[in-house]
Amino acid sequence: MAALNAFIKNDNQQAMITQLHTLKRNIEERGAKADLENSFPAENFEDLLNIGYNKVTLPAAYGGLGFGIYDMILFQETLASFDAATALSIGWHLGIVGDLYDKKLWDDAHLEDFAKKIVNERALTNRILSEVITGSPTRGGRPGTNAIFSDGQWHVNGHKSFASLSYATTHYITSAWIPEKELIGFFLIPQQSNGLTIKETWDMMGMRGTASHDLIFEDVVLPEDALVELNNKPRGAKVNGWALHIPAVYLGIAQAARDHALEFARTYKPNSLDFPIGQLPHIQEKIGQMELKLTTSRHFLYDVAQKFEDPKTHDYAAGLLGAAKHVVVNNALDIVDIAMRIVGAQSLKTSNPLNRYYRDVRAGLHNPPMDDMTITKLATAALEEN
Structure with missing residues (x-):
């Protein structure tokens, strides 16, 4: 994912992404198997626990890795491009832990005790x-x-x-x-x-x-x-910045769908052509549409995360958290659809990853916040402007 590299800011982020990539093949294979069998890829979570992934959003003061919201969405987008179900599942843990310790939602004794469970007992919640x-x-x-x-x-x-x-x-x-x-x-x-x-x-x-x-x-x-x-x-009912782990997952699906369609366009050459279909103008138009939607989504999501973590722009970004999820998920739906149009009927095969991307990306519409609530909130905020 060359485009994602432009959003990596430091060595710590790069190190975690590198670790995730060492797990890529196994996570992809187990995720596909779990989808086919409607089972649970338990070994994926063992692998993630082995690299301390459950400690990503736990503050360093409590023994965690101390990563923030921007970092989290980098990692979650990466993981979701391997297997979205694995990423969404553990993403709930990451978002909850981040929010819990950021806002000190529990008393000190409870926070200390649960942090020890995360660090020493590999707890997931x-x-x-x-x-x-x-x-x-x-x-x-x-x-x-x-x-x-x-x-x-x-x-x-x-x-x-x-x-x-x-x-x-x-x-x-x-x-x-x-x-x-x-x-x-x-x-x-x-x-x-x-x-x-x-x-x-x-x-x-x-x-x-x-x-x-x-x-x-x-x-x-x-x-x-x-x-x-x-x-x-x-x-x-309280949407917060740590909930950006949700759209990050659907951005990862969109990236994976784009990558699959692009590889198909580069290599598929029917006997009616002397060149791969990627050279056809109507295929290039579809690829361009995917690129535009993917780029728009990524810039919006990461910009909102960055502004949310900056005290100077926190309040402004807080009003855009739902909008970021709305834009990313709806663009992801479009990207997967376009990718399937490029690949054609082959994308409907059970063995084709686009089949799973198409089904998985639909779930984003039903993760909070819901689209109607986001649009109403934006309208209300606009009407209340001085």
Whole structure:
């Protein structure tokens, strides 16, 4: 990905990207197999843990690698070009950890303890917020999962959906309604807790390797300090800069689709031509369209990330986080479609990677923030300008 090299700023970023590339072949092969079988590429996450990838966004003060948002999207775009499901799955962990320690959402004791789990026990987490009865937590629905405090312990009961990374997650951050407080609580729940079951419900057309199954909590008993956070609304309603790991994944898919189509255009020569199809004007027009959309997306995404991390432009960039996701995902949809038009009917084969890119990229429309909410927010901000 020569174009991405222009966005690498330092040796530390380059070192991590180089490490990721050493894993490329295996991650690609396992990701394709998991998609075909609707299974989970567990070895991909073992490989990533072996290079300390779960520590990428944990601050150095807590024993992590201390990378920021801009760094994270560089790595996530790279990883997603190998296998999008693997990247999206571990991306939830990276974004959550970054946000958690950046904003100090928990008290010091909880932060210290969980950091030790990440560093010493190779912990992986995800916020498990979605439920069938509420839909996306970004819409503001109150969780149907309940937590009752009795005899000095929490008793959690409920049914969660879209638990990406379900098998590899060591600690779920789960939202539950606390009736006595009339507030939403967030609980850190170890995967091995009694009464916690992974219900294998994930049967989607795209992102099949994320194993985003349901979680069933049947009287899961937790110590008092398992409650790590209280809020009056679902955490998913608060879009933040660390959520840029999401569009980075779809940018990676777009890059992979572009690369596949370009290689096809360079090498495919039907017997009706004396040269590869890449020399045909209408194919070159399609390639140019892909390049324009890919370049626009990458510049927008990385510029927003850079401005968000700069205190001088933070507030301005904060208003564009949703727009960055919107632009990247919708351009990625177009890029994959154009790539398939270049390759033709061959792209529909199950064995052709474009088949998977086409299905995986659709999932971006259903990751937060949703397009309608982004457009409404932009319109509201414009109307409120002085």
